[in-house]
Structure formats: structure tokens, C-alpha cells
Amino acid sequence: MEFSPVSTEDVNTEGCIKSDTSHRKRKVSRDVELEIELLYKAVPQLAKVFRIIDKIGEGTFSSVYLGEAQMQDGRREMFALKYLIPTSHPTRIAAELQCLTVAGGRENVMGVTFCFRKEDRVLIVMPYMEHQAIVDVIGSLSFEEVRLYIYHLLKALKHIHQFGIIHRDIKPNNFLYNRKSKKYALVDFGLAQGTADTQIELLKVVRPRSSQKGGGTTGKQEAAPRSKAPPKTTSTASTSLPPQQSLPASSSSSSTSSSASGKTLVKRARPVPTLGSHTKLTKELTGLRKVPRPVFGERNLNSCAPVRSTTKQAASKKELRKPADLAPQGPLPVRTQSSSQKPQKALQPGLTCSCYLTDRVCNICMARKQQVAPRAGTPGFRAPEVLTKCPNQGTAIDVWSAGVILLSLLSGRYPFFKASDDLIALTQIMTVRGSRETIRAAKTFGKALVCSQELPCQDLRTLCETLRGSGSSRNNKVTPAAEAKCSEKIHDETPTHRPADPTLHPHRDGETAACLTKQSSVSDSEVEEDELGWDTVPDEAYELLDQMLDLNPSTRITAADALQHPLFNDL
Ligand code: ADP
Ligand code: MG
Ligand code: ZN
Numbered sequence: 001m002e003f004s005p006v007s008t009e010d011v012n013t014e015g016c017i018k019s020d021t022s023h024r025k026r027k028v029s030r031d032v033e034l035e036i037e038l039l040y041k042a043v044p045q046l047a048k049v050f051r052i053i054d055k056i057g058e059g060t061f062s063s064v065y066l067g068e069a070q071m072q073d074g075r076r077e078m079f080a081l082k083y084l085i086p087t088s089h090p091t092r093i094a095a096e097l098q099c100l101t102v103a104g105g106r107e108n109v110m111g112v113t114f115c116f117r118k119e120d121r122v123l124i125v126m127p128y129m130e131h132q133a134i135v136d137v138i139g140s141l142s143f144e145e146v147r148l149y150i151y152h153l154l155k156a157l158k159h160i161h162q163f164g165i166i167h168r169d170i171k172p173n174n175f176l177y178n179r180k181s182k183k184y185a186l187v188d189f190g191l192a193q194g195t196a197d198t199q200i201e202l203l204k205v206v207r208p209r210s211s212q213k214g215g216g217t218t219g220k221q222e223a224a225p226r227s228k229a230p231p232k233t234t235s236t237a238s239t240s241l242p243p244q245q246s247l248p249a250s251s252s253s254s255s256t257s258s259s260a261s262g263k264t265l266v267k268r269a270r271p272v273p274t275l276g277s278h279t280k281l282t283k284e285l286t287g288l289r290k291v292p293r294p295v296f297g298e299r300n301l302n303s304c305a306p307v308r309s310t311t312k313q314a315a316s317k318k319e320l321r322k323p324a325d326l327a328p329q330g331p332l333p334v335r336t337q338s339s340s341q342k343p344q345k346a347l348q349p350g351l352t353c354s355c356y357l358t359d360r361v362c363n364i365c366m367a368r369k370q371q372v373a374p375r376a377g378t379p380g381f382r383a384p385e386v387l388t389k390c391p392n393q394g395t396a397i398d399v400w401s402a403g404v405i406l407l408s409l410l411s412g413r414y415p416f417f418k419a420s421d422d423l424i425a426l427t428q429i430m431t432v433r434g435s436r437e438t439i440r441a442a443k444t445f446g447k448a449l450v451c452s453q454e455l456p457c458q459d460l461r462t463l464c465e466t467l468r469g470s471g472s473s474r475n476n477k478v479t480p481a482a483e484a485k486c487s488e489k490i491h492d493e494t495p496t497h498r499p500a501d502p503t504l505h506p507h508r509d510g511e512t513a514a515c516l517t518k519q520s521s522v523s524d525s526e527v528e529e530d531e532l533g534w535d536t537v538p539d540e541a542y543e544l545l546d547q548m549l550d551l552n553p554s555t556r557i558t559a560a561d562a563l564q565h566p567l568f569n570d571l
Contacts, residue, residue, distance in 0.1 A: 026053060028055070032055045036055070039065065042121050043116050043121050045116060049069050050079065051069075052067045053067065053068055054066045056080065059173075064080055064082045065081045066080065067080075067128075078128035079125050079126065081124070081125055082123065083123050084121075084122045084124070091206050093122050094202050095189070095202035095203050095205070095206045096189045096192065097124060098201065099160070099192050103200075107158075108155050110127075111127060112124055130178055131178050131183075132177060132178065134172035134414055138412060138413075139412065141532070142532040143532060143536075143541075144533055148182065149177060150544075153170075154562045157186075157402060158560045161558070161559055162560075164196075164200065165194065166193045166397060167186070167188075167189065167191070167398050168191040168193055168377050168397065169378065171401060191376040193374065353365055359450050359452045373389035373391045375422070379418075379422060380418050380425060380428075381401040381404050382397075382400075382422070382425055383396065383400035383401065384426065384438060384442060385397065385445055385553050388422075389447075390445045390553075393553075395558070396554075396556045403545060403549040406548060407432075407464070407549065410464040410468070411467040412468040426438070429551075431458075433549060434455060434456055434458075435451040435453070436454065437457050438451075438551055441550075441552040442551075445553065460545050460549075464537075468529075468534060540565065540566045541567055544557070544562060547562070
């Protein structure tokens with residue numbers, strides 16, 4: 001890529017840059033202007049190449065800016081500049097870059113153009129792709145658009161999985177979609193991990209994270225910092241980096257015991273600290289490192305290790321929690337066999353656990369160490385094996401997340417699952433896939449789940465049509481238009497499913513009910529719905545959905561096989 005320097009006069013125009021593209025006229029807020037100024041200061045070489053026009057994204061570990069560069073042939077080109085939080089571990093950053101350089105730039109995977117580094121500040125420069133947020137278009141997508149979207153997402157997954165990359169954070173925010181030009185791009189390898197035989201060298205070095213993005217309530221920008229080490233001044237190109245220090249596992253974990261762990265979740269509304277000052281973040285990190293924070297560790301069905309008793313102190317402080325305490329929305333009928341998050345003291349051998357496969361947690365189990373397994377990603381998109389902390393996780397977790405996206409698109413609901421912690425997420429999955437089925441699947445990967453209430457497995461077509469208000473369920477259900485309005489209102493606060501509502505009915509709350517009364521005449525919406533193809537969704541779509549949402553990762557369809565599914569015969 002050949003840049004020609006941009007004059008500093010242009011650059012110093014407070015973020016509102018003179019340019020002949022429409023981007024130039026963007027009105028940016030004073031805050032963003034300040035951020036841009038600071039960015040120029042933090043990485044001065046930027047100014048020689050880019051005019052930073054606006055901020056276009058704020059993730060957990062980065063801020064993304066729109067930058068314009070004048071190319072040597074005179075053209076101006078737009079780039080996305082991803083500025084990583086300075087506390088990101090150098091190996092992490094290097095691994096993210098390596099995923100982009102090795103696998104990116106084709107097959108619907110975002111490429112990388114350039115990278116800037118000044119001390120601990122790193123900027124990844126990528127081609128800019130204009131895109132729409134799923135939440136803005138979901139109400140008007142046709143079935144054909146949904147089919148293509150999933151096809152292209154699977155294509156990206158097949159491609160990265162061939163390189164042994166597990167993305168770990170598949171969700172619409174990380175799969176850019178340009179509806180008009182039908183372009184797609186998978187971004188954000190910030191949480192990626194390698195399979196055992198990964199071709200991405202640096203993914204062999206990055207340690208699995210046990211506590212990651214997620215655990216928060218929004219399913220959007222929540223996280224504990226991915227950094228496991230203090231800021232380092234190291235070249236991202238270097239591979240001989242210091243080993244990562246590890247955070248106590250699952251600081252953001254939620255399992256059953258977890259209001260306490262909820263508090264430890266590092267949740268920042270504006271996750272990127274002001275350039276050059278990340279005191280707060282550093283403090284949070286330091287705090288996390290100091291406090292041992294064992295949370296529930298699921299008892300492995302295969303290992304009935306001698307049980308250990310807790311100390312008196314731990315026992316007296318740690319009362320059993322009823323599952324209902326954990327779900328403010330209603331009783332949470334599920335828990336994993338697990339222990340507490342109390343700091344561990346030496347446990348006496350020989351005591352027998354009294355709670356195995358009951359719906360309570362005994363003090364012995366309260367004192368167990370938690371099981372450590374990767375939990376990266378956003379709760380609503382996490383696969384059952386991730387939610388239950390199965391240590392062997394593979395590329396199948398990405399397919400599950402893609403399945404959740406498909407479920408969302410077919411039902412017209414986004415986000416579909418929205419959970420503040422893993423157990424609620426698991427309950428929500430059970431609500432759709434059935435509690436018995438979930439328990440059975442969990443058993444195959446060594447996890448014992450207890451559910452106090454039986455939740456039946458839903459028929460996926462009926463479920464989606466009911467929520468969408470189309471197809472055969474249309475007559476006695478809400479119309480898409482009314483539903484779209486309602487879901488728009490509620491999507492931010494309310495998950496599509498609540499643990500307390502195992503029967504899945506669109507009449508979920510006052511707001512929705514209010515909308516329902518308005519839509520007795522449905523003909524317009526019906527016509528629209530028919531035009532969008534929602535009245536003729538083929539069985540293959542639900543078949544594929546069923547295979548992507550297979551609770552058992554070892555039988556779950558792979559991205560490569562999914563692309564061969566009859567649903568995509570003509571593609
Ligand atoms: P994070 O790790 O902080 O989530 P992402 O890489 O997911 O960062 O980027 C955050 C957001 O920035 C994305 O959801 C997207 O809206 C925007 N973005 C990222 N890369 C690009 C790009 N190449 N082109 C356009 N927008 C981008
Ligand atoms: Mg992201
Ligand atoms: Zn027990």
C-alpha cells in the first residue's frame with residue numbers, strides 16, 4: 001500500500017476534515033474530536049498518513065476510527081483504524097494481527113493493511129467496510145437475505161477453521177454486513193484461540209482465557225480486559241514475548257453463586273481509557289490479580305475425587321443459594337454441579353458431598369476450586385460447552401454462535417438470548433432446546449446439570465414463526481410490524497426469552513401486550529411478509545438451524561458441512 005503524506009494543516013482541523021467524500025462532512029462530537037486529537041498525539045506517525053474523520057466503533061478492547069489516506073496515485077481511500085487499549089498483552093495483539101494477515105483478506109474475512117505502534121499503543125489499519133448494524137435491519141430482511149448472510153458467515157468460519165482459528169466471539173457486531181453491496185467481513189480476532197493443530201503460530205502461545213468478554217448483561221460491549229499483563233513496550237512483530245500472567249479464573253464468571261463475582265466484573269461503559277492514562281484499568285487489573293476468585297466449578301461426572309470440606313469460616317459465610325436468588329427475572333431452574341467462589345483454604349479429606357445431583361449446593365462443594373476453562377465471548381452467543389466450562393472446546397463453539405445468529409434472523413428477534421450470566425444463558429438455551437436434551441448433551445462432555453423444572457424442546461419452525469408472527473402461527477399471533485415495533489422497544493432491556501418463561505410466548509410483558517392490541521388488521525404486514533419470503537421458509541432452514549444448535553459439540557455440524565447443506569444448493 002502506498003500512502004502519500006497528508007499535510008499537517010489538514011490533519012489539525014479538529015477531526016472535521018476537509019475531504020471530498022461525504023465522510024468529510026460528518027459532524028463529530030467534541031468528545032470524539034478530543035479523542036482524535038489525543039490519538040494523533042499518542043501515535044504521531046499517524047498524522048503523516050491519515051486524516052482521522054470519526055469514531056466508528058467502540059468495542060471492549062478497542063476504539064475504531066475512520067481514517068482517510070491519500071494514496072500515491074491521488075485517490076483517497078478510507079480505512080478503519082483499530083486502536084487497541086494499551087493494556088492489551090503484546091502476544092494477544094500479535095496473535096490478532098497474525099489471524100488477520102494469515103487468514104484475512106478473503107473468504108469474507110477482514111484483511112489488514114498496516115499496523116502502527118508507538119510504545120504500548122497499537123493501531124491496526126484495515127480497509128474500511130461500510131456496514132449496517134443487524135439490529136437496524138433485522139425487521140426488514142427478507143428470508144433470502146438471511147440465507148445469504150448465514151451462507152457467507154459460514155464461509156468465513158470454514159475458512160478460519162481451516163487455519164485452526166477458533167474465533168470465540170461470533171456475533172453480528174463482529175460480522176460486518178453491507179446489505180446493499182452484499183459484502184460481508186468477519187472482524188475482531190481479539191479473543192481468538194487456536195485448535196491443537198492451528199497454523200497460526202501465535203495462537204499456540206496465547207493462553208486460553210478463562211475470563212473474558214461477557215458476563216455482563218448487554219451482550220454487547222461488556223468485558224473483563226483481555227489483557228493479562230501490564231502494559232508492555234514490545235514490538236508486535238516479536239514472537240519472543242514474556243509469558244502471560246494469568247488473571248484469576250472467571251473473574252467475570254457468573255455461575256450459580258455469583259452475585260459476588262458479578263461485582264468483580266470489569267465493566268466499563270467506555271472501555272477505552274483516555275490515551276496515555278489507563279490508571280483505572282490498571283488498578284482494576286491489579287485488583288483482579290490479587291484476589292483469588294474461585295467460583296463454581298462443575299463437578300466432573302467422571303471424577304469423583306475425594307471431597308473436601310470447607311473451613312468453618314467459609315462455611316458460615318457461604319450460605320447456600322437457591323437458584324431463584326440468581327435470577328432476578330424469576331426462578332432460575334437450573335444449576336450446574338458446582339462449588340463456591342470463596343477463597344480456598346486447605347480442605348479436610350474424607351468428607352462426603354451431600355448435594356450431588358440435588359438442587360442445592362453443599363458447603364463441601366462451596367469450597368471446591370472452580371474449574372478453569374475458556375469463556376470468551378458474549379453470554380447470549382456462548383455454546384453449552386462454553387457455558388458449562390468444558391475444557392475441550394473447538395471450532396464447534398463458533399458454529400453454535402452462528403446458529404444463535406440464524407435463530408435470531410429467522411425469528412426476527414435480536415438479541416435472541418440475553419443473559420447476565422452463564423446459568424441464565426444455559427436456562428435460556430434449555431427453554432428452546434429442552435432441559436432433558438441439554439442435560440443429556442452436557443453429560444457427554446462430562447458435566448452434570450440439574451434442572452428443577454422440565455423445559456420441553458421447542459419446534460424451531462413454530463418458535464420462529466410465532467415470534468415473527470408469520471406462517472401458520474400468524475392468525476393467532478402478533479403481526480411482524482407490531483412485533484418489530486415492540487421488539488425495537490424492548491430489545492435493549494429484555495431478552496427474547498426469560499428463564500421464568502419456559503413456554504415461549506410473544507406476549508411477554510406490558511409493552512408487548514400494548515402493541516398487540518393495536519394490530520387487529522394485519523393485511524398490510526401479511527403482504528409485506530409474503531414478499532419477504534417469510535411465508536415460504538423451507539424446512540431446510542430449520543433443519544440447518546437444528547444442526548447448528550446441536551447441544552452436543554461432537555455431533556454439531558461443521559461450517560464446511562453446513563455449506564454443503566441443501567439450503568445452499570444453488571449457491
Ligand atoms: P472490539 O475488539 O473492540 O470489539 P472490533 O474489531 O470488533 O473491536 O471493532 C469494533 C467495531 O468497529 C465493529 O463492530 C465495527 O462496527 C467497527 N469496525 C471494525 N473493523 C471495521 C472495518 N474494517 N470497517 C468498518 N468498520 C469496522
Ligand atoms: Mg468486536
Ligand atoms: Zn456437594
